[in-house]
Amino acid sequence: MLKHNTLVFKILTALIVCCDFDQNKISSTTTDLHRHATLTSLITELKLSGELQFDNLHHAAKDFGNRYHHLPAAVLHPKSVSDISSLISYIFQMGPTSGVTVAARGHGHSLEGQAQARHGVVVNMESLGQSHGMQFHIHGEKPFVDVSAGALWINILHESLKHGFAPKSWTDYLHLTVGGTLSNAGISGQAFRHGPQINNVYQLQVVTGTGQVVTCTEDMNSDLFYGVLGGLGQFGIITRAHISLEPAPKMVKWIRVLYSDFTTFTNDQEKLISLDSSFDYVEGFVIINRTGLLNNWRSSFKCKDPVQASRFFSNGKTVFCLEVAKYFKQEEAETIDQKVESLLSRLNYNESTLFVSEVSYVEFLDRVHVSELKLQEKGLWDVPHPWLNLLVPKSKIHKFASEVFGKILTDTSNGPILIYPVDKSRWNTKTSMVTPTEDIFYLVAFLSSAMPSSTGTDSLEYILSQNKRILEVCETANLETKQYLPHYNTQEEWKTHFGSQWEVFVRRKLTYDPLAILTPGQRIFQKGTSFL
Numbered sequence: 001m002l003k004h005n006t007l008v009f010k011i012l013t014a015l016i017v018c019c020d021f022d023q024n025k026i027s028s029t030t031t032d033l034h035r036h037a038t039l040t041s042l043i044t045e046l047k048l049s050g051e052l053q054f055d056n057l058h059h060a061a062k063d064f065g066n067r068y069h070h071l072p073a074a075v076l077h078p079k080s081v082s083d084i085s086s087l088i089s090y091i092f093q094m095g096p097t098s099g100v101t102v103a104a105r106g107h108g109h110s111l112e113g114q115a116q117a118r119h120g121v122v123v124n125m126e127s128l129g130q131s132h133g134m135q136f137h138i139h140g141e142k143p144f145v146d147v148s149a150g151a152l153w154i155n156i157l158h159e160s161l162k163h164g165f166a167p168k169s170w171t172d173y174l175h176l177t178v179g180g181t182l183s184n185a186g187i188s189g190q191a192f193r194h195g196p197q198i199n200n201v202y203q204l205q206v207v208t209g210t211g212q213v214v215t216c217t218e219d220m221n222s223d224l225f226y227g228v229l230g231g232l233g234q235f236g237i238i239t240r241a242h243i244s245l246e247p248a249p250k251m252v253k254w255i256r257v258l259y260s261d262f263t264t265f266t267n268d269q270e271k272l273i274s275l276d277s278s279f280d281y282v283e284g285f286v287i288i289n290r291t292g293l294l295n296n297w298r299s300s301f302k303c304k305d306p307v308q309a310s311r312f313f314s315n316g317k318t319v320f321c322l323e324v325a326k327y328f329k330q331e332e333a334e335t336i337d338q339k340v341e342s343l344l345s346r347l348n349y350n351e352s353t354l355f356v357s358e359v360s361y362v363e364f365l366d367r368v369h370v371s372e373l374k375l376q377e378k379g380l381w382d383v384p385h386p387w388l389n390l391l392v393p394k395s396k397i398h399k400f401a402s403e404v405f406g407k408i409l410t411d412t413s414n415g416p417i418l419i420y421p422v423d424k425s426r427w428n429t430k431t432s433m434v435t436p437t438e439d440i441f442y443l444v445a446f447l448s449s450a451m452p453s454s455t456g457t458d459s460l461e462y463i464l465s466q467n468k469r470i471l472e473v474c475e476t477a478n479l480e481t482k483q484y485l486p487h488y489n490t491q492e493e494w495k496t497h498f499g500s501q502w503e504v505f506v507r508r509k510l511t512y513d514p515l516a517i518l519t520p521g522q523r524i525f526q527k528g529t530s531f532l
Contacts, residue, residue, distance in 0.1 A: 060105060065112055072120050095515070105125060145159075167243050192272075195427040195428065250328070256353075259349055280325055280327045326340050388446040392479060399479060400444070
């Protein structure tokens with residue numbers, strides 16, 4: 001007991017001196033001594049094979065959203081799952097009054113500080129990914145890859161292709177960790193067919209909020225399995241996953257067409273996701289008051305009718321882009337055009353706006369990274385990203401569009417607006433992900449970037465006010481929307497978000513993380529307070 005209390009004192013001392021107290025300034029020499037002593041003690045007593053870092057922690061207080069910056073007391077760079085388990089077990093033993101929390105951080109693409117732990121410990125999951133490789137199992141009926149939760153999807157893609165396979169379901173941006181996307185859902189244009197990424201997992205290894213390491217599947221520890229998938233990091237830290245694979249294509253026919261009428265556009269999208277033999281990827285964009293739109297596409301796409309396309313003007317208008325893709329292997333090259341034309345013949349797009357590109361499978365899936373590199377060169381990547389992602393029921397999407405597009409939003413110069421339907425009747429809905437009650441609903445994603453020094457329409461304040469107006473419309477018009485990658489500030493708002501799933505969510509929290517140690521940045525539960 002004496003040994004335990006001594007270590008508690010050392011951790012609390014480190015947590016105190018890592019905080020910034022204006023009234024109680026502590027010399028940097030004393031702070032460094034305390035940090036060094038605590039680091040040595042923790043590595044010795046917890047037998048960590050990785051590193052517990054107490055200095056230069058600002059990277060752990062930053063994310064893609066670039067709006068919240070909560071400095072932790074320490075960052076764990078684990079080399080083994082036992083490092084994570086030992087740390088959480090120890091903090092659990094400290095009890096509810098310590099206030100110490102833990103957050104898993106992947107590639108830092110959270111939007112609202114979800115992977116931050118103010119005065120707590122951030123676990124760098126990418127460190128775990130570097131020390132634990134991928135194991136491929138491709139000869140059975142259900143091929144899969146066993147990966148660390150800290151592995152990036154882009155690396156899984158490259159390694160899988162060496163075996164002639166690839167995961168079935170993706171996100172639009174691949175430089176994200178497995179644990180990060182599985183804790184949310186992982187939705188992209190393939191979700192109408194394969195479901196989100198959380199529907200394409202066979203097995204998970206999870207460290208719970210008590211420090212227990214649990215292997216779970218649909219049949220073994222299934223409550224935890226379904227809980228952590230889409231569970232926003234509330235029930236455990238995912239450390240490994242078995243990801244479903246399928247034979248990989250080589251090439252992609254990548255197509256964009258435009259619509260002037262929203263009803264025609266949505267009818268065609270819904271038609272495509274209902275077909276047994278359709279495109280492999282179906283998404284869309286809303287484009288408001290953009291000039292030179294088709295000219296911008298010419299650098300990457302070939303226009304079927306350049307003369308007619310030159311007469312199409314988008315400035316001052318709201319138009320809708322259908323983006324689809326058909327995958328194929330080399331031996332299918334002679335027939336792929338016929339398949340694409342057959343599918344396109346069922347649609348009612350503006351024929352003068354047909355743009356087609358043929359790219360490799362990797363080029364298509366990693367397409368957003370190309371834009372990222374360009375923005376980084378211009379210094380426009382590391383800016384605030386006040387994104388708003390909504391799931392809108394099919395029966396409400398036209399009301400939503402009439403209230404938002406062209407009214408609240410009069411242009412799309414701050415970033416793309418994605419819009420496409422999915423059908424959850426093909427999904428496994430036992431996970432923690434919250435969706436509208438209707439089977440078919442639309443993902444509408446407002447992917448804005450704000451200019452830090454601006455006071456105009458591209459300022460953070462202006463974009464946040466737009467987002468607020470959009471949410472107010474959803475509430476006053478009773479559109480029954482749900483947030484994807486949700487963010488709320490009060491537990492009452494979270495209760496409304498989860499609806500009938502709230503009781504199950506709380507029960508799982510009490511079961512797997514009873515002290516609310518994990519992922520405090522979600523602001524769902526607060527350590528030391530009652531959940532009920």
